[in-house]
Structure formats: structure tokens, C-alpha cells
Amino acid sequence: MTVGVSGCSADEVLRFGWPEGVTPQAEKMRELWTWSVIAALAVGVIVWALIFWTVAFHRRKKTADGSPEELPRQFQYNMPLELFCVVVPVIMVVVLFFFTTTTERSVLDKKDNPDTTVDVIAFQWNWEFRYPGTDTNPAVPGEQQVSTVGSSTEIPLLVLPTGKTIQYNLESTDVIHSFWVPEFHFKRDVMPMPKKNNQDPSFQNTIDREGSFVGRCAELCGTYHAVMNFEVRALSPDKFDNYLRLRQQVNPATGKPHTAAEALQAMNCGELCAPQAVTTQPFNTDRTARTAS
Ligand SMILES: [Cu+2]
The missing domain is CATH 2.60.40.420 (Cupredoxins -  blue copper proteins)
Structure with a gap:
């Protein structure tokens, strides 16, 4: 409702601040921007959720006799986790790179016989x-x-x-x-x-x-x-x-x-x-x- 009243269409929301262009090439770049922001938001939501989960449920607790608890379980040198933290960002960069070059190629594409x-x-x-x-x-x-x-x-x-x-x-x-x-x-x-x-x-x-x-x-x-x-x-x-x-x-x-x-x-x-x-x-x-x- 508020969205409707303020005159923001779904199209405008998905534009994520990208200005309106007047060429199909500009629209291609807009699509890349929209999907990049959606991907960034998805990653952001997962990271925020993990941060809040840790903050809320893994605080330092007191033990029964009132003395501070020892450090929680530590995860350094955890091979699967280390691999995950390397491989996943590399995949993200590769995917972003792929769509960026694809968009760039279509924006710079030239016909042999322009009108x-x-x-x-x-x-x-x-x-x-x-x-x-x-x-x-x-x-x-x-x-x-x-x-x-x-x-x-x-x-x-x-x-x-x-x-x-x-x-x-x-x-x-x-x-x-x-x-x-x-x-x-x-x-x-x-x-x-x-x-x-x-x-x-x-x-x-x-x-x-x-x-x-x-x-x-x-x-x-x-x-x-x-x-x-x-x-x-x-x-x-x-x-x-x-x-x-x-x-x-x-x-x-x-x-x-x-x-x-x-x-x-x-x-x-x-x-x-x-x-x-x-x-x-x-x-x-x-x-x-x-x-x-
Ligand atoms: Cu000049």
C-alpha cells in the first residue's frame, strides 16, 4: 500500500536506484545491477542471520558455581570449514565475472551494417x-x-x-x-x-x-x-x-x-x-x- 502510494512500482524497486536509460544496452546493464544486488542481499541475509544467531545463542555463559565458563568450542584448523570459506567466495567472484563480461560484450557488440x-x-x-x-x-x-x-x-x-x-x-x-x-x-x-x-x-x-x-x-x-x-x-x-x-x-x-x-x-x-x-x-x-x- 505505502509502496503504491509513494508511486514506486515493482520495476522501480528492482531498479535499486539505477537511473533509467534510453537504450537496450542501458537495460542490459540494469539487469546486471538488479541481479548483482539481489545476490549481494542474499549473501547479506545469510551473514546477518549467522551474526545474530551467534550473538543471541552463543554468549559467554556463567557456570553453576558462578565462575565464568571456559571458552566455547574452537574451530580453527577445521579443514572442511576452511575449504568452504575459500571455495564459496571464489565461486561468487567467478559467477559475477561471468555475467559482467557477458553484459559487457553485449553492450559493446557492433553490427556490420549500422543504420x-x-x-x-x-x-x-x-x-x-x-x-x-x-x-x-x-x-x-x-x-x-x-x-x-x-x-x-x-x-x-x-x-x-x-x-x-x-x-x-x-x-x-x-x-x-x-x-x-x-x-x-x-x-x-x-x-x-x-x-x-x-x-x-x-x-x-x-x-x-x-x-x-x-x-x-x-x-x-x-x-x-x-x-x-x-x-x-x-x-x-x-x-x-x-x-x-x-x-x-x-x-x-x-x-x-x-x-x-x-x-x-x-x-x-x-x-x-x-x-x-x-x-x-x-x-x-x-x-x-x-x-x-
Ligand atoms: Cu572535452
Whole structure:
């Protein structure tokens, strides 16, 4: 009853504080978390029960003549018990390790033919998102692909389709950055070229639902690291196709291909097509706007 009133569903209880994600990959990690907590609680209950049993029933007792009892029976060098205390924890670690690697493999799994590919270019202190295979200048094929870059007044929008396998190719042009969208429950360092230490610069996922999700740089990369934000705008596949089409078409008002903001505005689909980021805002660089503290 109380659980119902407080709005906690069984699903939320079994989440054990794990935040809600928007990708099947995030759900896989949630399942690992749920089962790990259940396993930990089961072990915890057994340990607590043994502690309370010992405390309650094996206290130091007085003997009949009032003198303190000698030490209770001692168990050191008990071979079966010693073996049990080694073997059982090893089995626990092996089981946890098995499920962790299985989950990791499925999260990092990549299809040979992703539906959409986006090139993510990180630099101090901004992001550029390019869509390979697009063309904004039909006169010179392959010359100019659709690209979104942030400015000091506009957070860059990474527009993506829902329900499709998306491949992210990460690249930095200067120092190490990190591509992080909290709702993806996934973070990957963005390394400068050439790649070192077998780091895989790309990963894939699928976004389950439409929405706006904040993205951040998660690797301290210099003075303005904290303002290196972006926003993922997940749109249904037809809206996404419409967006890419508009980005490649000339806006009659400006005589140039639509910018990200102009394309979204032209689509006119409410909050989802807001021309500016809604999850985060640009850093106010106006020093005079600061009040004395
Ligand atoms: Cu950065």
C-alpha cells in the first residue's frame, strides 16, 4: 500500500536506484545491477542471520558455581570449514565475472551494417557532428556533408533516429575528451589521432524513445571543459529523415542549406523540434552580469 502510494512500482524497486536509460544496452546493464544486488542481499541475509544467531545463542555463559565458563568450542584448523570459506567466495567472484563480461560484450557488440553513422569530432571546447553520406552541395558530390557545430550562444544538437542501430565514430583534434550521454549509461574517451593502445574509437547503440538528452564531455580537457556540452535529440525515423533532407536543402530565406536550428524549426513538431538545446544552456560569458557575492 505505502509502496503504491509513494508511486514506486515493482520495476522501480528492482531498479535499486539505477537511473533509467534510453537504450537496450542501458537495460542490459540494469539487469546486471538488479541481479548483482539481489545476490549481494542474499549473501547479506545469510551473514546477518549467522551474526545474530551467534550473538543471541552463543554468549559467554556463567557456570553453576558462578565462575565464568571456559571458552566455547574452537574451530580453527577445521579443514572442511576452511575449504568452504575459500571455495564459496571464489565461486561468487567467478559467477559475477561471468555475467559482467557477458553484459559487457553485449553492450559493446557492433553490427556490420549500422543504420546510421555519425562522426563525432571533439575539440577544445566544442563538438562537431557530421553525417557521412549526406551532401549539402550537390554541385560537388561528396564535398560538403551535413555538420553541426556549437557556438558560444548555441549548444550543438546531435539529432539521431530512434529504433535504429547508430554507430558513433569518435575523434579528437587536440587533447583527450570523453563522449558521455548519461541516459545512454555509456561513456567513451575521445582520443586524438593516431589511436593508441588498441582503443576502439567507435561504438553502437539504439535509442528506444524520442526525447532530448543532455550530453557532456567527461574528461577534464582544459579551462572550459565544464561548458563542453551538447544535446542528443532523438526523433522518430521519419522525422529524422525529414531533418537530414532539410539540412541538405537550401533555405529560401538565407540562400544556404538549413542549419540544425532552421531545419528543426521548419519541421514544427513542438518541444521535440525546439531549435535550441532544452537540457542545458550556454555559459554566460558576460562578466558584468555577475553579481557581487
Ligand atoms: Cu572535452
